[in-house]
Amino acid sequence: MAFVAAEAATANRHTGRNVATSHDTLARTVGRAKITARRARALMEALGCLVTIRTGRYLLALERLEASDHHGGQQLRAASLRALNMPETLGTVTNEHLATASRLNPSTYQLKHSPKSGKPHSEAASRPQHQRQKAKFQPGPYEPRPLAVQKLAAALVYEIPWLPRETSTLRVQRTIHRSGFDAERFSYADLICIWFELDKELHQTPKEAGAVNDPEAYLAARMKLAANYVRWFSTVPAREQP
Known part of the structure; x- marks a missing residue:
């Protein structure tokens, strides 16, 4: 205005x-x-x-x-x-108010079967059951990995050529733990010997640096093979071992 x-x-x-x-x-x-x-x-x-x-x-x-x-x-x-300019005025607006009930307009009275004029229920409606609130997640105390697992993870990160140096040692520790490899019994040198024996028995050559697309996935597969090899080797009787 x-x-x-x-x-x-x-x-x-x-x-x-x-x-x-x-x-x-x-x-x-x-x-x-x-x-x-x-x-x-x-x-x-x-x-x-x-x-x-x-x-x-x-x-x-x-x-x-x-x-x-x-x-x-x-x-x-x-x-x-x-x-x-003078804008065009609208035509006369009709009164659109709702009509009230009167004796001259009986159609506006409440209907006989109106849901608002029905009889009250004979029984009270059941109340909704109280839902139990979910307990909030509370993290437990942090438990570090065993020292042998930490040493093996650090050796893998700093010695394996196809594993980048910036790889988190915590992720490598988790990979070792999930594979089931016994780091308390076998050291890094033992792991290298196990991989060498596996490659020789499977007639395959280990991959070099730059030839691995996903180093962490390749490490998880190698650790799983080593854990299975150690588990199988420990169950074979001494006379059947090579």
């Missing part, structure tokens, strides 16, 4: 035309931002209160000189020419 009043103050009082103020001037008059003035004019045009007769444009060289002589300052662009 403040923008509408400002536009009306600059318009012709008889015709509502000759509104040629810029967005900056209108915003400065009302005390708001330029983008707010632009949005207000767009809303006024959408409501039919304002009509743009001629869109603003940049002035030519001769027009700039004439504007400088007329206004006494430099002017590069002419503002749009607008006119106030």
Whole structure:
């Protein structure tokens, strides 16, 4: 409404035309931002209160000189020419209020089988059972891996060529624990000998550095093979062992 009043103050009082103020001037008059003035004019045009007769444009060289002589300052662009308009009034709005019950309008009375006018229930509805809240997760005390597992994990990270040095030793410890390999009984040198025997029996050559796409998965598979080999070797009788 403040923008509408400002536009009306600059318009012709008889015709509502000759509104040629810029967005900056209108915003400065009302005390708001330029983008707010632009949005207000767009809303006024959408409501039919304002009509743009001629869109603003940049002035030519001769027009700039004439504007400088007329206004006494430099002017590069002419503002749009607008006119106030009387929006189309809506037709008479009918009364849409709901009718109240009366003796002249019996159809508005409550129906016989209305759910709101039924008899009360003979038995009270059962109350919902109280749901037991789930217990919050509370982590237990941290138990570090055995020292033998830690030493084996550190040796694997720093000695295996296809295992990156930035690999977390905690993840390697978890891999050793999940494989079931007995780190208390077998050291890193024993593990290398076990892998050597496995490769010889399976007629395969160990992979070199750079040839392993997923080092952690390859380590998990190698540790599982070593654990199964040790488990099988311990169950074979001494006379059957090679």
